[in-house]
Amino acid sequence: MSSLSTAPTADSLSSTDPLMLVDVDHVRFYVGNAKQAAFFYASAFGFQVEQVSDLTTGSRTSAQYLLTQGNIRFILETALTSDHPVAEECRKYGDGVKDVALTVLDAERAWEQARRNGGESAYEPRTISDANGSVTMAGIKTYGRAIHSFVSRTGAYALPNIKQGATFAPGFRPMGTFSLNAWNKANPCGLKFVDHCVGNVELGKMNHWVKWYEDVMGFKMFKHFDEKDISTEYSALMSKVMASGNHLIKMPINEPAAGKKKSQIQEYLEWHGMAAGVQHLALRTDDELHSVAELRRRGVDFLALPDAYYESVWNRVDTMLRQHGHEVVKEDHQRVKDLGILVDADDEGYLLQLFTKPLQDRPTLFFEIICRRGSQSFGKGNFKALFEALEIEQERRGNL
Ligand code: FE2
Secondary structure, eight states: OOOOOOOOOGGGSOTTOTTOOOEEEEEEEEOSOHHHHHHHHHHHHOOEEEEEESGGGTOOSEEEEEEEETTEEEEEEEESSTTSHHHHHHHHHOSEEEEEEEEOSOHHHHHHHHHHTTOEEEEEEEEEEETTEEEEEEEEEOSTTOEEEEEEEEETTSHHHHHTTOOSSTTOEEOOOOHHHHHHHHSOOOEEEEEEEEEEOOTTOHHHHHHHHHHTTOOEEEEEEOTTTSBOSSOEEEEEEEEOTTSSOEEEEEEEEOOSSOOHHHHHHHTTTTOOEEEEEEEEESOHHHHHHHHHHTTOOBOOOOTTHHHHHHHHHHHHHHHTTOOOOOSOHHHHHHTTOEEEEETTEEEEEEEBOOSSSSSOOEEEEEEEEBOOSOOGGGHHHHHHHHHHHHHHTTOO
């Protein structure tokens, strides 16, 4: 298998900057029923359900499942008691992403630095250890209900070991026999790593959080889009893309913009307890056609675009690619259309992308499946067609 991530090695990181990120350690979801959610993400998206921490391992307040695919690690956590914070959050927000956790060399130092930079603590540093090693985590609050944990690992729990299937943290045990795991190994979906993670924030708050990522996390603005780029007759949004110093993780931030009807961002907020939060995770593949075909075979529900999209897309994209001296789109055009995949190009190359419908009953979190062929952008050329498709879905939900 090719390299799973562009993550730098620890050696290449400056030890003077505690916020220098090593990798996306994991993404933590709070869910109403982790056992069932694990089946959904395994069956629909091909994740391995690797490890569990629950009553059988002595965890009496919450259950956690580790799901992996490529260099993607999800922790699905559910409450075992009614007064557990996960229970409270699920009541307010439904299932969704709580924590985009980042591996660093020293979690406590990173947390202290983030707080000195103006960040607010979500929880204080805590270390769990045993004879094999230790995991230290500390959290800071970002927009709405979301947090970033800093995670540092030693001994058997070091990240390279975790990537090879070692125990995720003290208190986890292997799942044992889980028949979908073998099936998923034989029928891979090809998802490799988290390409970007998009947050929706309240009207007027985008620039606040842009500055927060600059000041607290040391991120830089990567791209920005305004209403002219991404509005339809009815709904609009504004977006700025923040990237970590080493571009390991990109965190675009959306806010609603005024339109004739309700912005998709406003719809999200209204079904998410009026709190900001993670709108979508983009999962990277090297082969968009294979991944989307496999995900469709498994029953993943993707956003549908009108056929008219494909009447103009090849001309738009190939013209852009030729202008900048790049090869035109090499994927079979008919298969791209048959699979309903979107294509966009910029001065650096092109990308293929497709968006799922919401992953739970509330119109909140969804996934994007993205493949980059040079382009480091986010599919700006697709925004209009995409938002028109989204508006049809909003209309069906009675939320436009
Ligand atoms: Fe995206």
